[in-house]
Amino acid sequence: MSEVRTKAGLAKQAAAVLNNVTTAQKNEALLAMADRLVMETDSIILANGKDLQRGRDTGMSVSLQDRLALDPQRIEAMAEGLRQVAELPDPVGDVLEAFDRPNGLSIRKIRVPIGVVGMIYEARPNVTVDAAGLCLKTGNAVVLRGGSAALHTNGRIVEVLHAALADTALPPEALQIIENADRSSVDEMLKLNGLLDVVIPRGGQSLITNVVMNATVPVIETGAGVCHTFVDQSALPAMAEAIAVNAKAQRPSVCNSMETLLVHAAYGEADFARLAEALRAAGVEIRGCEQTVRRLPWAKPASEEDWGTEYNDYVLSVRVVDGLDEAMAHIRRYGTMHSECIVTEDAANAGRFLQEIDAAAVYHNASTRFTDGFEFGFGAEIGISTQKLHARGPMGLPALTSTKFKITGSGQVRG
Amino acid sequence: MSEVRTKAGLAKQAAAVLNNVTTAQKNEALLAMADRLVMETDSIILANGKDLQRGRDTGMSVSLQDRLALDPQRIEAMAEGLRQVAELPDPVGDVLEAFDRPNGLSIRKIRVPIGVVGMIYEARPNVTVDAAGLCLKTGNAVVLRGGSAALHTNGRIVEVLHAALADTALPPEALQIIENADRSSVDEMLKLNGLLDVVIPRGGQSLITNVVMNATVPVIETGAGVCHTFVDQSALPAMAEAIAVNAKAQRPSVCNSMETLLVHAAYGEADFARLAEALRAAGVEIRGCEQTVRRLPWAKPASEEDWGTEYNDYVLSVRVVDGLDEAMAHIRRYGTMHSECIVTEDAANAGRFLQEIDAAAVYHNASTRFTDGFEFGFGAEIGISTQKLHARGPMGLPALTSTKFKITGSGQVRG
Numbered sequence: 001m002s003e004v005r006t007k008a009g010l011a012k013q014a015a016a017v018l019n020n021v022t023t024a025q026k027n028e029a030l031l032a033m034a035d036r037l038v039m040e041t042d043s044i045i046l047a048n049g050k051d052l053q054r055g056r057d058t059g060m061s062v063s064l065q066d067r068l069a070l071d072p073q074r075i076e077a078m079a080e081g082l083r084q085v086a087e088l089p090d091p092v093g094d095v096l097e098a099f100d101r102p103n104g105l106s107i108r109k110i111r112v113p114i115g116v117v118g119m120i121y122e123a124r125p126n127v128t129v130d131a132a133g134l135c136l137k138t139g140n141a142v143v144l145r146g147g148s149a150a151l152h153t154n155g156r157i158v159e160v161l162h163a164a165l166a167d168t169a170l171p172p173e174a175l176q177i178i179e180n181a182d183r184s185s186v187d188e189m190l191k192l193n194g195l196l197d198v199v200i201p202r203g204g205q206s207l208i209t210n211v212v213m214n215a216t217v218p219v220i221e222t223g224a225g226v227c228h229t230f231v232d233q234s235a236l237p238a239m240a241e242a243i244a245v246n247a248k249a250q251r252p253s254v255c256n257s258m259e260t261l262l263v264h265a266a267y268g269e270a271d272f273a274r275l276a277e278a279l280r281a282a283g284v285e286i287r288g289c290e291q292t293v294r295r296l297p298w299a300k301p302a303s304e305e306d307w308g309t310e311y312n313d314y315v316l317s318v319r320v321v322d323g324l325d326e327a328m329a330h331i332r333r334y335g336t337m338h339s340e341c342i343v344t345e346d347a348a349n350a351g352r353f354l355q356e357i358d359a360a361a362v363y364h365n366a367s368t369r370f371t372d373g374f375e376f377g378f379g380a381e382i383g384i385s386t387q388k389l390h391a392r393g394p395m396g397l398p399a400l401t402s403t404k405f406k407i408t409g410s411g412q413v414r415g
Numbered sequence: 416m417s418e419v420r421t422k423a424g425l426a427k428q429a430a431a432v433l434n435n436v437t438t439a440q441k442n443e444a445l446l447a448m449a450d451r452l453v454m455e456t457d458s459i460i461l462a463n464g465k466d467l468q469r470g471r472d473t474g475m476s477v478s479l480q481d482r483l484a485l486d487p488q489r490i491e492a493m494a495e496g497l498r499q500v501a502e503l504p505d506p507v508g509d510v511l512e513a514f515d516r517p518n519g520l521s522i523r524k525i526r527v528p529i530g531v532v533g534m535i536y537e538a539r540p541n542v543t544v545d546a547a548g549l550c551l552k553t554g555n556a557v558v559l560r561g562g563s564a565a566l567h568t569n570g571r572i573v574e575v576l577h578a579a580l581a582d583t584a585l586p587p588e589a590l591q592i593i594e595n596a597d598r599s600s601v602d603e604m605l606k607l608n609g610l611l612d613v614v615i616p617r618g619g620q621s622l623i624t625n626v627v628m629n630a631t632v633p634v635i636e637t638g639a640g641v642c643h644t645f646v647d648q649s650a651l652p653a654m655a656e657a658i659a660v661n662a663k664a665q666r667p668s669v670c671n672s673m674e675t676l677l678v679h680a681a682y683g684e685a686d687f688a689r690l691a692e693a694l695r696a697a698g699v700e701i702r703g704c705e706q707t708v709r710r711l712p713w714a715k716p717a718s719e720e721d722w723g724t725e726y727n728d729y730v731l732s733v734r735v736v737d738g739l740d741e742a743m744a745h746i747r748r749y750g751t752m753h754s755e756c757i758v759t760e761d762a763a764n765a766g767r768f769l770q771e772i773d774a775a776a777v778y779h780n781a782s783t784r785f786t787d788g789f790e791f792g793f794g795a796e797i798g799i800s801t802q803k804l805h806a807r808g809p810m811g812l813p814a815l816t817s818t819k820f821k822i823t824g825s826g827q828v829r830g
Contacts, residue, residue: 020771105781193628214631218633242828355434358431359819361819362821363822365827376516376522388612388633389529389612392817392819393818402803405808406779408769408778409778409779411781412785413657414661414782
């Protein structure tokens with residue numbers, strides 16, 4: 001039997017045990033994992049050094065090396081993440097609905113673990129720890145398949161976590177990591193119906209597209225954000241400027257940053273120029289529509305391709321629109337239904353935008369950068385769902401649960 | 416452009432309109448649809464006659480002909496279903512969560528339509544009307560792809576519904592039916608990411624398996640039920656008998672009927688014999704394990720294949736088990752996580768069974784036949800989900816909704 005199938009089978013057996021552990025037992029395990037990670041800092045950094053050496057030898061980019069590299073502070077931050085998850089309320093066992101039927105049946109809808117979660121991600125060792133913590137807290141077993149560039153690091157981290165679990169009520173088998181770095185192990189996971197209950201991809205667009213297009217196991221899609229900010233005619237210029245600069249330039253590499261700025265044609269010409277200058281001063285390259293380029297001679301012209309591009313960089317497409325309807329039509333055509341914002345003092349326009357734009361998060365007078373589990377107060381984030389089923393937007397612990405109906409009777413039969 | 420892509424595109428445009436209609440407008444449309452169906456009874460029966468003639472000519476089984484055949488009573492029943500859906504509360508717009516953040520952001524999680532639902536089903540014309548009503552009530556556009564054997568009937572029903580919608584606030588384009596009876600139209604729907612937000616299969620196992628294994632669009636799986644009833648040592652014999660006979664024989668063709676009876680080895684021998692005789696008297700053929708056959712010489716021996724089979728018929732596999740743990744192990748191995756029941760007077764065993772068995776619905780002392788949206792009091796049912804994401808068990812109107820976060824601020828930016 002293949003590594004993937006064997007380990008998923010062990011995870012499934014462990015999931016049945018996890019279904020019966022208490023919140024206190026899960027929290028103890030998370031704290032033990034945190035302590036053990038810190039205790040094993042040296043051995044983890046040693047393993048990480050092998051991955052980094054290989055990365056340098058094979059020409060890994062400096063930014064990827066930075067994502068991969070661990071030091072005592074980063075390991076402490078991972079441990080701290082586990083401690084925070086331990087403090088969060090446990091959604092498992094929550095009674096979501098409770099009702100009695102006229103025939104005397106008592107029906108309760110209860111939160112339960114999903115079962116076995118498959119996690120497919122890239123060379124970020126912190127995802128290994130994050131995913132382990134979030135899944136175990138919600139009573140799920142997890143099969144991890146990280147990027148091959150972090151193979152030694154992830155392997156050592158999981159060894160350390162297994163050692164921690166050995167002294168707890170949680171079965172170490174609940175945490176599995178796939179060592180086969182070949183693409184075939186991903187392909188196999190995607191078809192593992194009956195053993196994996198869900199696959200969650202975390203990473204770049206090509207990884208996510210591969211999962212979505214090839215999985216027969218249910219997927220929670222976390223993905224691309226071509227996010228817009230629409231500056232309406234009545235927007236307060238200082239607010240529009242602050243929101244636009246924050247949405248674009250505070251951290252351009254993430255999915256909730258702005259990629260396209262839409263500006264009402266009747267928005268003040270001087271205000272528009274100041275807004276553009278503020279973006280430019282923040283290091284942002286502007287690619288504009290005809291009207292934009294006419295107003296900002298230093299801007300480059302945008303191509304059709306620009307409107308659909310998630311730059312994840314200090315680049316912004318800018319388009320002048322005739323009003324709310326044209327802005328919304330643009331967003332419908334090019335947006336990815338992630339995070340969309342209107343800056344306006346017009347309550348009716350704000351209401352229409354929030355109602356009519358179909359996205360995970362719609363904002364009135366606030367930066368799209370707030371689409372985040374921590375910013376929403378969830379205390380943890382598995383990712384930001386860009387699909388409409390199961391979970392949409394920032395996903396906290398409840399997104400890693402399912403439900404079941406418990407029905408108690410006294411001999412009822414159906415007539 | 417293909418029929419499927421063209422019609423899905425029209426549905427997507429209509430979905431944007433549907434997002435803004437009121438509950439009253441949707442209910443008016445549902446009532447208009449009901450009235451029109453009744454008014455057009457003759458023309459629908461005429462179209463149905465063509466399908467029935469073709470069915471008889473091509474050797475369609477009598478039971479399939481019965482499912483397909485419409486008469487005035489059945490059309491009135493479809494209309495009555497629409498009227499009932501009109502009376503149900505509209506989940507769209509419900510505020511599921513509302514909270515303010517320390518930075519002053521006000522966040523509300525709102526129920527919204529999913530968008531465009533693809534429905535793939537067999538030759539049951541009532542599904543055409545059901546799906547149209549449930550989807551429109553929840554603000555969704557729907558692309559219907561019914562079985563080719565009902566092509567004339569479904570086509571005429573949709574014409575009638577379109578005529579009804581023409582006088583309402585709802586765009587008729589929200590309701591699309593695929594006329595291409597070739598398998599290729601199903602294949603195309605399954606890959607229509609970006610146009611269809613979800614596909615829901617309704618029908619036999621091969622239809623569902625095809626959808627699950629080939630769709631890149633998210634799927635809500637409704638499916639097979641290999642449901643068990645475990646008669647514990649302490650079960651009251653009269654109750655065990657009533658529940659078992661009801662679960663098996665009240666309507667064997669449906670997914671929530673029992674396929675396997677598990678009996679505690681220490682359950683009274685005479686009670687066991689009486690229970691088996693009651694099943695036999697109800698017309699049930701028993702295929703038993705060794706011990707069962709020893710006790711019931713008239714029973715046939717069960718093969719390994721029997722334990723995993725959904726008979727959907729007056730056939731039952733019966734196994735004697737050593738106790739609760741062996742019963743649960745059997746269910747874990749052969750069950751489809753649909754509906755599982757324990758009959759017992761032992762509260763601890765009942766508690767363990769309800770907690771440890773991982774199924775959409777777990778019963779103590781009641782027939783598995785109650786797993787049904789109407790029996791649960793939901794007033795409607797799109798199907799019974801056997802997956803763990805999004806919805807599990809009987810699905811009412813909320814299962815046809817998604818959510819979005821509406822965030823209102825006063826210029827907040829992320830620090």
